Amino acid sequence: METAKMSGGAMLILGIIIAIIIVLIPAFIYIYAWLAAIFLIIGGLVSLLTGG
Numbered sequence: 001m002e003t004a005k006m007s008g009g010a011m012l013i014l015g016i017i018i019a020i021i022i023v024l025i026p027a028f029i030y031i032y033a034w035l036a037a038i039f040l041i042i043g044g045l046v047s048l049l050t051g052g
Helices: 002-024 031-051
Strands: none
Touching: 002 031
């Protein structure tokens, strides 16, 4: 259970970091980067909810 929680939290943090990078670096605004960030955040939330 703890490993699922940790990986979910890591995915969530990684998604947030990617989103911040996209916001801070306008040249980095690509639809694929946004999709990756969104999927990581959603995946992290789902992992935390199901793991917890």
